[in-house]
Amino acid sequence: MALIAGSNLGPYVVVERLGKGGMGEVWRARDARLGRDVAIKALPPEFEMDPERLGRFEREAKVLAVLNHANIAALYGLEQAHAQTFLVLELVDGQTLAERLAAGALPVPEALHVAVQIAEAIEAAHEKDIIHRDLKPANIKLTSDGDVKVLDFGLAKAFEGNGTEPNVFNSPTLSLAATAQGVILGTAAYMSPEQARGQVVDRRTDIWAFGCVLYELLTARPAFRGELVSDILASVLAREPEYSELPASLPPRLRDALRRCLEKNPKRRWQAMGDLRVELEQILADPVVDPTPAAATRLNRTALALAIIASAVIAASAAWLLKPAPRPTPKEVVRFFSPVNFSQLRATGRPMVALSPDGRYFAYNTSTGVFLRAMDTLTARPIPGTDTPLTGIFFSPNGEWLAYWSTALNALQKVSVGGGAPVTLGPAANPLGASWGNDGNILFAETDGIWRVSAEGGKPELVIKTDPGFPASPSLLPDGKTILYTFTTGTGADRWDQAEIIAQQPGGKPKVVVRGGSDATYVETGHLVYAVGNALYAVPFDPNALQTNGGAVPVVTGVERAAAVTTPSANYGIARNGTLAYLNAVTTTAAVEDTLDVVNRTGAVKALDVPKAMYRNPRVSPNGRSIAVETVTATGQSVIWVYDLAGGAAIRRLTQEGNNTRPVWSADGKRIAYGSDREKPQGIFWQLADGSGLPERLTSADEGYEHYPESFSPDGKVLSFARVKPPLGQDAWGLWTLRLDGPDRKPVVFFDLPSSNEFGSSFSPDGKWIAYASNASPDAGGAPTSFAIYMQPYPPTGVKYQISQNGGAWPLWTSGGRELLYRVNVTAGAEPRLNVVSITTAPVPAFTAERALSIQGFQPVVNNREYDVFPGGRDLLMVLPETRRENGAPPPAEIRTVLNFTEELKARVPTTQR
Numbered sequence: 001m002a003l004i005a006g007s008n009l010g011p012y013v014v015v016e017r018l019g020k021g022g023m024g025e026v027w028r029a030r031d032a033r034l035g036r037d038v039a040i041k042a043l044p045p046e047f048e049m050d051p052e053r054l055g056r057f058e059r060e061a062k063v064l065a066v067l068n069h070a071n072i073a074a075l076y077g078l079e080q081a082h083a084q085t086f087l088v089l090e091l092v093d094g095q096t097l098a099e100r101l102a103a104g105a106l107p108v109p110e111a112l113h114v115a116v117q118i119a120e121a122i123e124a125a126h127e128k129d130i131i132h133r134d135l136k137p138a139n140i141k142l143t144s145d146g147d148v149k150v151l152d153f154g155l156a157k158a159f160e161g162n163g164t165e166p167n168v169f170n171s172p173t174l175s176l177a178a179t180a181q182g183v184i185l186g187t188a189a190y191m192s193p194e195q196a197r198g199q200v201v202d203r204r205t206d207i208w209a210f211g212c213v214l215y216e217l218l219t220a221r222p223a224f225r226g227e228l229v230s231d232i233l234a235s236v237l238a239r240e241p242e243y244s245e246l247p248a249s250l251p252p253r254l255r256d257a258l259r260r261c262l263e264k265n266p267k268r269r270w271q272a273m274g275d276l277r278v279e280l281e282q283i284l285a286d287p288v289v290d291p292t293p294a295a296a297t298r299l300n301r302t303a304l305a306l307a308i309i310a311s312a313v314i315a316a317s318a319a320w321l322l323k324p325a326p327r328p329t330p331k332e333v334v335r336f337f338s339p340v341n342f343s344q345l346r347a348t349g350r351p352m353v354a355l356s357p358d359g360r361y362f363a364y365n366t367s368t369g370v371f372l373r374a375m376d377t378l379t380a381r382p383i384p385g386t387d388t389p390l391t392g393i394f395f396s397p398n399g400e401w402l403a404y405w406s407t408a409l410n411a412l413q414k415v416s417v418g419g420g421a422p423v424t425l426g427p428a429a430n431p432l433g434a435s436w437g438n439d440g441n442i443l444f445a446e447t448d449g450i451w452r453v454s455a456e457g458g459k460p461e462l463v464i465k466t467d468p469g470f471p472a473s474p475s476l477l478p479d480g481k482t483i484l485y486t487f488t489t490g491t492g493a494d495r496w497d498q499a500e501i502i503a504q505q506p507g508g509k510p511k512v513v514v515r516g517g518s519d520a521t522y523v524e525t526g527h528l529v530y531a532v533g534n535a536l537y538a539v540p541f542d543p544n545a546l547q548t549n550g551g552a553v554p555v556v557t558g559v560e561r562a563a564a565v566t567t568p569s570a571n572y573g574i575a576r577n578g579t580l581a582y583l584n585a586v587t588t589t590a591a592v593e594d595t596l597d598v599v600n601r602t603g604a605v606k607a608l609d610v611p612k613a614m615y616r617n618p619r620v621s622p623n624g625r626s627i628a629v630e631t632v633t634a635t636g637q638s639v640i641w642v643y644d645l646a647g648g649a650a651i652r653r654l655t656q657e658g659n660n661t662r663p664v665w666s667a668d669g670k671r672i673a674y675g676s677d678r679e680k681p682q683g684i685f686w687q688l689a690d691g692s693g694l695p696e697r698l699t700s701a702d703e704g705y706e707h708y709p710e711s712f713s714p715d716g717k718v719l720s721f722a723r724v725k726p727p728l729g730q731d732a733w734g735l736w737t738l739r740l741d742g743p744d745r746k747p748v749v750f751f752d753l754p755s756s757n758e759f760g761s762s763f764s765p766d767g768k769w770i771a772y773a774s775n776a777s778p779d780a781g782g783a784p785t786s787f788a789i790y791m792q793p794y795p796p797t798g799v800k801y802q803i804s805q806n807g808g809a810w811p812l813w814t815s816g817g818r819e820l821l822y823r824v825n826v827t828a829g830a831e832p833r834l835n836v837v838s839i840t841t842a843p844v845p846a847f848t849a850e851r852a853l854s855i856q857g858f859q860p861v862v863n864n865r866e867y868d869v870f871p872g873g874r875d876l877l878m879v880l881p882e883t884r885r886e887n888g889a890p891p892p893a894e895i896r897t898v899l900n901f902t903e904e905l906k907a908r909v910p911t912t913q914r
Helices: 053-065 097-101 108-127 203-220 227-238 252-261 273-285 292-322 901-908
Strands: 013-022 024-031 037-044 076-080 085-092 140-143 148-150 174-179 182-186 333-339 353-355 361-366 369-374 391-395 401-408 409-417 423-427 434-436 441-446 449-454 461-465 468-474 483-489 499-505 511-515 520-522 525-531 535-542 553-557 573-575 579-584 592-601 606-608 614-620 626-632 637-642 660-665 671-676 684-688 706-712 718-726 731-737 748-751 759-762 771-777 784-795 809-814 821-825 833-840 867-869 875-884 892-899
Touching: 013 037, 013 511, 053 076, 053 085, 097 140, 097 203, 108 148, 108 203, 108 273, 108 483, 174 520, 203 252, 203 273, 292 511, 353 391, 353 579, 353 867, 361 391, 361 892, 369 637, 391 434, 401 434, 401 833, 423 449, 441 468, 449 468, 461 483, 468 520, 483 520, 511 525, 520 573, 553 901, 592 614, 614 660, 614 875, 626 660, 637 660, 637 671, 660 706, 671 706, 706 759, 718 759, 731 759, 748 771, 759 809, 771 809, 771 821, 784 809, 784 821, 809 867, 892 901
Parallel strands: none
Antiparallel strands: 013 024, 024 037, 037 085, 076 085, 140 148, 174 182, 333 892, 353 361, 361 369, 391 401, 401 409, 409 423, 434 441, 441 449, 449 461, 468 483, 483 499, 499 511, 520 525, 525 535, 535 553, 573 579, 579 892, 592 606, 592 875, 614 626, 626 637, 660 671, 671 684, 706 718, 718 731, 731 748, 759 771, 771 784, 809 821, 821 833, 867 875
């Protein structure tokens, strides 16, 4: 319920609202029993019926209850009234530290006095193994007596903020990931580097945040700043605070203590808040620099010690020089985002974004001209002379020139990055990608082959003829002779995902180095990076032998591709200094980007290392080692993929032609069956899961119908399938079976009543029962009613048992046939959940009451089963929505830059190259 002033919550009379945010609403209230004022923190109304939120709220209350310290706002209790769950807290009157700092910095002695109290509070929490995770001035109150009260311990862990505040320095807690790698929690301006990277955090992350607060106490300015949250995070990861802003009179020991708080490497940071608190107390007690004579004495002693050390260093230098050089420390990977207006980008069928090979600039093409941003600046500027119609931008090797195709002149041109009159290089009819090589020539692809023209201008020459087909994206390999390019003979929407990446010298024979990918770039780390769908893959590559060495691995997801598949452009670039820049995916037609995850029954999630996509119908192999899954591309094509859960290899495409949907593993795990329209009529096909051999037809649907496989009997002899009559409605679905060991493989009706729907069939592990969903009433008439889960013997005897009483669809047998798991709330737009029923089938079927699993938030697609069960029944394979887009609106466009990306690339895709 929504609280209002004057309302009652049990014995508490609500007086006035003190604040509201993503974490909850805070109200002043009067405790009628004890005659005291308290603070009440209530769940936001939208979370009141959320079991997960309530559970986390209660767990956090138990954590807060163990804290008892004068500088921590006390928890009085966790209570419920009128279906409202709320915390009863100590009411702390006074200003927040954020409100106090709005009037200016604190004097150094006062700042130290406040800092020591904050440190005492955090130290007390750490002694109870509690990490605050969201320490910031807005969570610290100053009473009228000058005492400090730290608020909201642990709530950052309990809640995920929705970030509606305009002040990014006081933004709500961020929650960007919840995986085995850790949880990113905190407010951007006070977030430690390890939080920003999504690593597991410990007490030292509070010490970092404390350093940010201390800096702000002394300067009244945040230590890390930016216009957007992404700018602030980039500052946290890559820049140092402006220590010059600190007061000139600051004691040197305090300056040093602050620097140690803000060490980006946690190992070099203060390791315990208690040690830091002792240091601050000593500085507070004696803030003045030592008198000159004593200081001079120490200097003399130090000089003597240094002289002795210097002698030892000289004596050891020869031995030191003979030591092998240590391996260089990997450079820090830093990410930052630069928003762009996607609607103003032009020529979307060609590359819209370019990165200079030296990594100094990136550029993007807009309707008003090309904009250039240097990596050391915060804003982009237009390049004068680029406001004419142009497309397909790319840089010179030294980054001083930008080249492109002039659509008005049908010619290649270049312009200085400083602006000026464009220079025409030569005619070009319709280039499908171009690049500027170190040899002083430009390669570009036309429909008949690869052409070359001097970067100083001249007559283009055809160097590789490729008819018939479409070449694209040519570039020169390090030997200066071999050309890497994409080639396809396809014409469909997925032609570039089915393309070949070829290496070839002029006059030589083509060599296919990658099948199924496009828009490749050779990286000096010994990798070939290329695009498939909206993802970038990397594979070790030997440019001398012209061959890959190992499996491809997805390294970047969510990359914008060229519109209308005109070219294979993936709008990305990798510079020689290891920088990556790319345009994030915006135009995909998917309303939701999904991830594939392993989820246990408690709701814990482990993400699989596969690209984000619109996933459908995930299925686990009988041995639990592989999965099959369907994706729906941006153009609406359905494709079946296979992924080895052991890792080490990328997800692999199984089907190539037509729309292929609803994969099902055969009982022996060797084949995958699926519905397909690859040939007329539509029907069910199966093929070997390793991709060898050709698909084999199992069924042919009658005119106006479609067939989709659902379950194999445990002996592999029978396949149950759905016979569907589009458009979906009443009498659209029916259950049929197909014997695979018979001579004619003739489909047989299992249960297909008129004017009703039956679907989601699942064989029991002993093969004697089939469970399914139906909206046919259990009476003789079979009139349509709400869906429920039923089971019947196989072969059918006319007997059926209703399992669920509260709806249900897509049942699965788990735990060796001792349970039935199924989905409820299957209507469009409803939030789904999973129920389970314990079951025995002998001597007669018996069932327990339905109970819900602690799993929420999976992808609700009405006519698909977006989950499967691993052998044993404890873990599920699920499709989880990564990003929901409001009303189907696309996400904001950003040019995403990753500094030192090649460090990440080498770690994820090892090569033999040093």
